[in-house]
Amino acid sequence: MAPPTKRAIEPRIPLSRERVLLTAVAFADESGIGPLSMRKLGDALGVEAMSLYNHVANKSELLDGMVDLVFSEIDLPQGGADWKMAMRQRAVSARRALSRHPWAIGLMESRTSPGPATLRHHDAVIRRLREAGFSIEMAAHAFSVLDSYMYGFALHEASLPFETGQETAELAQTIMARFPVDAYPHLTELTVEHVLKPGYDYSNEYEFGLDLILDGLETVRDTT
């Protein structure tokens, strides 16, 4: 029953590595990384799964490319006077990119082959720190603590996916309901007295920690 002239009617855009990667990222954003298979990605591109192997070596290289695409969305630190502001902006941009593509965080653990966008980003961060007067050693420290915090927060955020206060309350209920009341009194207190209060927004935690680290780096910058 399928129209045999489909191909002629709908002249297909030729496949390319870029189109494969962009479609894979869109698929993972929509459905998660688990359901992403070579066959379904082929479907999404109107092609058989096997055709993909003309543009990526295998699934592992596909995942590497997807992660690098996410990195390319993160703003590079700006040049200019205030290094803390520059670091702050790229950290905020990184968090935004990682919450648009939460599957990328879990992938980073197993990826050991950074792409060009990833390396360019790292290079720009180190450059900006050196310009701001950090020694090589201190730049390495600063880079490590900032990146660990950024990724760790994104990881945390992805695993506690409450978009709204309503969802937060429901999730907390579901988790707590599986255990005796007051089995975890301090966790319960913090949840009830703080997290579930109307004004609470988990995003604010990000800024708190970020500023704490940046202030700490400033005071420690000239000690080595």
Add this chain to the structure above:
Amino acid sequence: MAPPTKRAIEPRIPLSRERVLLTAVAFADESGIGPLSMRKLGDALGVEAMSLYNHVANKSELLDGMVDLVFSEIDLPQGGADWKMAMRQRAVSARRALSRHPWAIGLMESRTSPGPATLRHHDAVIRRLREAGFSIEMAAHAFSVLDSYMYGFALHEASLPFETGQETAELAQTIMARFPVDAYPHLTELTVEHVLKPGYDYSNEYEFGLDLILDGLETVRDTT
């Protein structure tokens, strides 16, 4: 050719949820989380894959149980005078547990159903912070920044798996060889002048960031 009396000779230990989880963790430590399948886990236990479903509901619940087992290996913060020391010790213990079981980090992103060991650990951390004079709000801040840093560092460490200086050098060579010389001058400088120097140990970065955050928390503890 298989001896038909095998079963009689080797009386099998009965399966249990605990034995399933412990074997799954050992398997993932050895071979990674990717190769862990219900069939291979069955093999490792001398049982058909389908028998596992009598002890865990499905693979997702198996993974939840594995993550909770890793949490149970992390030391709870000690009571007593020095809250910074208590937080420091549990952070060091957490990093050790996560580097024994690097697959656990990537798993946390997708797990939204914390187990009893996870909740007990979180409860103990919040309790210790409250005892040290942190307000509920400040305890939430402190918890967030410390945990983000810990997980983020572990994530970083898992994705840059250099056990020895030799391996570090080789990995750096391999990565850099794929790109033009001096495409990333500042990254290259930091790598050559610092990371590849004999005395370098990435572990030291952990302590630097940890102490920076703990000192920051101390100065900020009484502001709210």
Add this chain to the structure above:
DNA sequence: ACCTGAACACCGTTCAAGT
């Protein structure tokens, strides 16, 4: 109560064959 065999609807990847 627990374990199994067969079956179903999936995977990643290869390879020879098509255009």
Add this chain to the structure above:
DNA sequence: ACCTGAACACCGTTCAAGT
């Protein structure tokens, strides 16, 4: 040069059948 069909060795999970 790029795409495909068939095949191989895998997956998670169900279900009726065994003990």
